[in-house]
Amino acid sequence: MKGSDGVKGYDVAVIGGGPAGLAAAIESKKHGAGSICVIERDRELGGILQQCIHNGFGLHIFKEDLTGPEYAERFIDELKELEITCKLDTMVLELSADRHMDIINTYDGFMRIKAEAIILAMGCRERTRGAINIPGTRPAGVFTAGTAQRFINMEGCLVGRKIVMLGTGDIGLIMARRLTLEGAEVKVVLARRGYPGGLMRNVAQCLYDYNIPLLLHHTVVKIMGKERVTGVLIARTDEERKPIPGTEELYDCDTLLLSVGLIPENELSREAGVKLDPVTGGPVVDESMGTSIRGIFACGNVVHVHDLVDYVTDESRRAGRSAAKFVQKSLKEEGLLIKTKPGDGIRYIVPNLIRVDNLDDTLELFMRVSEIYRNARLMVKADDVVIRKVKKMQMAPGEMERIRLDSKILKDREVSVLSVKVEKEGT
Amino acid sequence: MYDIAVIGAGVIGTFIARELSRYSLKIALIEKDNDVSNGTTKANSGIIHAGYDSEPGTSKAKFNALGNPMFDQICKELAVSFKRIGSLVIGLSSRDMNTIEELYIRGLANGIPEMRVLNGNEVRKMEPNLNDDVSGALYAPTAGIIDPWELAIALAENAVENGVELLLNHRVTAVEKLPGGYRIHTPASDIEAEYVINCAGVHADEINSMAASTHFHITPRRGQYFVLDKYAGGLFNTVVFQCPGKMGKGVLVTPTVHGNLLIGPDAQDTDDKENVETTADRLLFVRESAAKISDRIPFNTVIRTFAGLRAHPNTGDFIIEESKEAGGLVNVAGIESPGLSAAPAIAKHVVELLRGAAGKLKERSDFNPLRRKMLKFMELSDNEKAGLIRKDHRYGRIICRCEHVTEGEIVDAIRRKAGATTVSGIKRRVRPGMGRCQGGFCEPKVMEILAREMGKDMLEIVKEEKGSFILTGRTKGSQDYEGK
Numbered sequence: 001m002k003g004s005d006g007v008k009g010y011d012v013a014v015i016g017g018g019p020a021g022l023a024a025a026i027e028s029k030k031h032g033a034g035s036i037c038v039i040e041r042d043r044e045l046g047g048i049l050q051q052c053i054h055n056g057f058g059l060h061i062f063k064e065d066l067t068g069p070e071y072a073e074r075f076i077d078e079l080k081e082l083e084i085t086c087k088l089d090t091m092v093l094e095l096s097a098d099r100h101m102d103i104i105n106t107y108d109g110f111m112r113i114k115a116e117a118i119i120l121a122m123g124c125r126e127r128t129r130g131a132i133n134i135p136g137t138r139p140a141g142v143f144t145a146g147t148a149q150r151f152i153n154m155e156g157c158l159v160g161r162k163i164v165m166l167g168t169g170d171i172g173l174i175m176a177r178r179l180t181l182e183g184a185e186v187k188v189v190l191a192r193r194g195y196p197g198g199l200m201r202n203v204a205q206c207l208y209d210y211n212i213p214l215l216l217h218h219t220v221v222k223i224m225g226k227e228r229v230t231g232v233l234i235a236r237t238d239e240e241r242k243p244i245p246g247t248e249e250l251y252d253c254d255t256l257l258l259s260v261g262l263i264p265e266n267e268l269s270r271e272a273g274v275k276l277d278p279v280t281g282g283p284v285v286d287e288s289m290g291t292s293i294r295g296i297f298a299c300g301n302v303v304h305v306h307d308l309v310d311y312v313t314d315e316s317r318r319a320g321r322s323a324a325k326f327v328q329k330s331l332k333e334e335g336l337l338i339k340t341k342p343g344d345g346i347r348y349i350v351p352n353l354i355r356v357d358n359l360d361d362t363l364e365l366f367m368r369v370s371e372i373y374r375n376a377r378l379m380v381k382a383d384d385v386v387i388r389k390v391k392k393m394q395m396a397p398g399e400m401e402r403i404r405l406d407s408k409i410l411k412d413r414e415v416s417v418l419s420v421k422v423e424k425e426g427t
Numbered sequence: 428m429y430d431i432a433v434i435g436a437g438v439i440g441t442f443i444a445r446e447l448s449r450y451s452l453k454i455a456l457i458e459k460d461n462d463v464s465n466g467t468t469k470a471n472s473g474i475i476h477a478g479y480d481s482e483p484g485t486s487k488a489k490f491n492a493l494g495n496p497m498f499d500q501i502c503k504e505l506a507v508s509f510k511r512i513g514s515l516v517i518g519l520s521s522r523d524m525n526t527i528e529e530l531y532i533r534g535l536a537n538g539i540p541e542m543r544v545l546n547g548n549e550v551r552k553m554e555p556n557l558n559d560d561v562s563g564a565l566y567a568p569t570a571g572i573i574d575p576w577e578l579a580i581a582l583a584e585n586a587v588e589n590g591v592e593l594l595l596n597h598r599v600t601a602v603e604k605l606p607g608g609y610r611i612h613t614p615a616s617d618i619e620a621e622y623v624i625n626c627a628g629v630h631a632d633e634i635n636s637m638a639a640s641t642h643f644h645i646t647p648r649r650g651q652y653f654v655l656d657k658y659a660g661g662l663f664n665t666v667v668f669q670c671p672g673k674m675g676k677g678v679l680v681t682p683t684v685h686g687n688l689l690i691g692p693d694a695q696d697t698d699d700k701e702n703v704e705t706t707a708d709r710l711l712f713v714r715e716s717a718a719k720i721s722d723r724i725p726f727n728t729v730i731r732t733f734a735g736l737r738a739h740p741n742t743g744d745f746i747i748e749e750s751k752e753a754g755g756l757v758n759v760a761g762i763e764s765p766g767l768s769a770a771p772a773i774a775k776h777v778v779e780l781l782r783g784a785a786g787k788l789k790e791r792s793d794f795n796p797l798r799r800k801m802l803k804f805m806e807l808s809d810n811e812k813a814g815l816i817r818k819d820h821r822y823g824r825i826i827c828r829c830e831h832v833t834e835g836e837i838v839d840a841i842r843r844k845a846g847a848t849t850v851s852g853i854k855r856r857v858r859p860g861m862g863r864c865q866g867g868f869c870e871p872k873v874m875e876i877l878a879r880e881m882g883k884d885m886l887e888i889v890k891e892e893k894g895s896f897i898l899t900g901r902t903k904g905s906q907d908y909e910g911k
């Protein structure tokens with residue numbers, strides 16, 4: 001479809017062809033959106049999943065244990081069956097609030113397109129050495145875990161032989177195992193806090209099973225080496241994660257891997273004027289995954305960093321459905337709006353806003369706790385009334401929590417704030 | 428036999444080589460590293476100082492004042508970005524205001540135009556993000572900012588276009604006197620030249636001592652910096668200095684020509700000429716000092732820290748002269764700050780020195796002062812972008828997603844004269860990896876392009892210096908695995 005201004009138009013344009021973008025596009029199509037275009041800057045669809053050749057994907061959605069590429073394949077196949085347009089090797093350079101975007105690739109050149117609804121699904125990027133400020137020299141041999149993963153899994157190249165890893169994000173944990181299997185020696189993995197950042201399942205399967213030592217409350221205070229890393233100085237950290245002077249210890253290594261966090265990739269959102277949540281780094285979203293700009297939706301890691309792809313898929317299907325409804329003008333834009341509020345022990349809650357009239361039968365709240373809790377409860381309150389208590393054996397910041405609520409509870413009363421807090425046992 | 432050998436391809440060596448390439452001379456530019464601009468020139472504040480700081484009568488004062496106005500033309504010729512954004516020296520106390528008055532008077536003596544002393548309100552109007560206790564400032568509108576390595580790279584490229592031979596990976600280990608010239612020894616090959624110009628930065632004292640018996644001494648004085656993301660670049664409009672102290676100009680805050688915010692440096696003498704380590708305590712000092720300028724600096728948007736070495740001479744001033752006993756050896760040494768600002772005037776002066784020593788220099792008729800602009804894809808209009816991709820589809824592939832650098836730009840940076848051969852070389856020329864992800868995403872792709880363009884294997888690609896290998900082998904599953 002070409003508009004009168006010569007700008008190519010779609011019902012729905014999806015930026016990013018990772019699991020979030022794929023699920024959202026498919027769901028939009030199934031719910032009646034006409035023309036859909038998925039724009040992906042990489043040579044293939046699948047996003048971060050294409051480099052995750054380990055298994056552990058799909059346990060919730062497919063009740064099967066798949067590898068990343070296998071999980072992605074199911075969605076890519078469906079996308080093809082539904083004949084959804086994809087532009088690969090195509091980068092969205094600019095997005096505006098009136099839902100125009102500038103894209104480029106080698107085959108269409110420079111192009112401006114327009115869509116009735118846009119779904120942001122750009123994923124996230126890794127925090128780097130600069131962002132966490134490790135002093136010392138600046139030699140080769142310092143990698144983020146994701147870059148190392150790309151070199152190893154996509155290019156078939158090794159990044160080092162004697163490795164120290166700082167940070168315990170899931171990519172890092174998985175890379176520790178992978179490097180060990182490739183014959184490298186992972187000397188130690190350091191966590192700045194008193195607990196690992198990634199999933200406990202990954203700590204067990206990637207570190208413990210391979211006898212890789214994990215030092216809690218430790219960090220790297222200095223990088224050494226001129227051409228290539230020759231060692232790092234590590235130190236214990238105090239409760240505020242600051243290094244304790246006098247506890248330094250030298251580790252001889254040729255590589256430092258960083259797995260120190262992921263940041264939602266919101267440069268485009270920011271330029272378009274989408275309101276961002278300072279805690280998640282992603283757009284403020286409502287129950288339909290709508291952002292602060294009408295007709296722009298968001299899902300997946302661009303909203304908040306997920307540890308399970310299954311949750312990404314759920315959330316993204318919702319975004320896809322909403323975009324289709326928006327195009328068909330059946331998405332409600334007025335009526336009661338409830339705010340969600342993270343209480344004690346909760347870092348954030350997604351969604352930030354709930355428009356009751358758009359709710360299906362259930363409402364899903366995603367959240368992360370701010371520290372480790374054992375035998376505690378998540379307590380959900382609608383204004384002052386406790387509407388749900390969920391008992392949890394263990395909660396950790398590395399594991400996203402999900403609460404499902406019956407929408408009826410919210411529809412039946414005029415709630416203004418929905419809050420969740422952690423209640424420790426015995427209180 | 429060369430007429431002239433220039434040792435050191437920093438901004439001083441490249442500038443001199445380029446100035447000399449106007450004449451019919453056979454010139455070698457000798458550099459120990461695998462790229463130009465790998466020394467101090469890659470790690471400094473990038474400020475073209477107005478010229479009020481140096482003591483009147485010194486070479487520093489003279490060449491800074493002469494050099495500053497030359498930047499407009501040279502940057503135009505070489506298509507290097509340069510912005511005259513002006514500078515402020517802010518005062519926080521009445522003592523500071525006295526210093527500012529002294530600087531103003533010194534500036535007048537140095538012949539610096541357009542300076543003004545501003546009161547607190549005037550300053551805050553120019554820079555709303557300064558702290559409230561700023562009581563006034565010296566404003567010098569002629570100060571500017573530049574990308575120093577872009578300048579040196581452009582100078583080298585233009586020099587090579589005009590016939591200069593750039594000899595990378597040639598570390599000078601000895602300088603031997605011959606009748607009528609010198610033999611310069613390097614592990615790669617020996618080079619003979621009638622005149623030797625020593626621009627070896629922190630190592631210039633060693634080069635001098637290889638040929639002469641009167642010595643000078645250079646102390647590396649390290650300065651450390653933070654680079655902040657572009658979100659922070661708009662915090663200031665001008666270069667903001669604090670009042671100078673004993674160890675130099677103090678910590679400053681400035682936007683860069685690329686729109687980032689740069690904060691630093693401290694000053695600390697070291698005894699290691701290769702020591703460009705950053706340290707936690709000094710970075711903390713920089714941070715705390717910067718807080719005196721503004722408490723609104725978002726240190727949570729730091730994307731990188733780095734350090735550079737000032738070549739501090741025991742004489743206290745630039746050393747720019749022909750050696751008295753080793754005739755034909757011209758030292759251009761101790762070029763600490765404001766060396767970058769002074770570079771164009773120093774280069775002109777060195778040409779005059781040579782004219783004096785060697786007699787008439789014959790100007791070439793075919794000297795081309797212009798360098799083809801490095802195309803920045805993102806700065807083109809929509810139509811130009813579309814047209815360019817139609818002509819060369821490689822401009823349609825974005826390699827660096829933070830700085831939006833295309834494959835076309837990277838290939839150009841490799842194929843130019845004095846082109847890039849390393850990941851850092853590409854980064855310095857066209858900026859992939861300079862952005863917020865610091866190369867996390869584009870590094871593998873940049874390496875692939877480098878390998879392809881140079882006909883090398885991925886494993887041979889280095890980050891920066893010789894030996895700075897990024898990859899250590901093949902995975903067991905890969906086709907090229909050899910470790911069975």
Ligand SMILES: Cc1cc2nc3c(=O)[nH]c(=O)nc-3n(C[C@H](O)[C@H](O)[C@H](O)COP(=O)(O)OP(=O)(O)OC[C@H]3O[C@@H](n4cnc5c(N)ncnc54)[C@H](O)[C@@H]3O)c2cc1C
Nearest residue numbers: 016018019020041047048056092122123171300301308309
């Ligand atoms: C290393 C790692 C290990 C994991 N392990 C597991 C696991 O074992 N089990 C599990 O269930 N989950 C796991 N996860 C979680 C889950 O896979 C991710 O959270 C999920 O892939 C996120 O999907 P996404 O689509 O939001 O982001 P991504 O997969 O990152 O996709 C975003 C896509 O957008 C594209 N894009 C971005 N900007 C633009 C632009 N301007 N123009 C065009 N395209 C653009 C990108 O190229 C990318 O393809 C893991 C995650 C990581 C990072």
Ligand SMILES: Cc1cc2nc3c(=O)[nH]c(=O)nc-3n(C[C@H](O)[C@H](O)[C@H](O)COP(=O)(O)OP(=O)(O)OC[C@H]3O[C@@H](n4cnc5c(N)ncnc54)[C@H](O)[C@@H]3O)c2cc1C
Nearest residue numbers: 435437438439459466467468474599628650737766767768
């Ligand atoms: C922290 C800091 C901040 C500064 N800020 C500013 C500023 O804002 N404004 C300003 O005007 N100036 C500033 N300066 C000064 C400016 O950076 C220098 O004056 C300038 O870069 C010096 O250039 P150069 O070519 O002399 O040295 P370099 O760039 O160090 O070049 C010397 C070259 O010689 C080569 N070499 C050395 N030994 C040998 C050998 N044996 N054989 C072959 N090659 C050799 C080196 O590899 C190097 O490439 C600053 C300096 C520092 C350190």
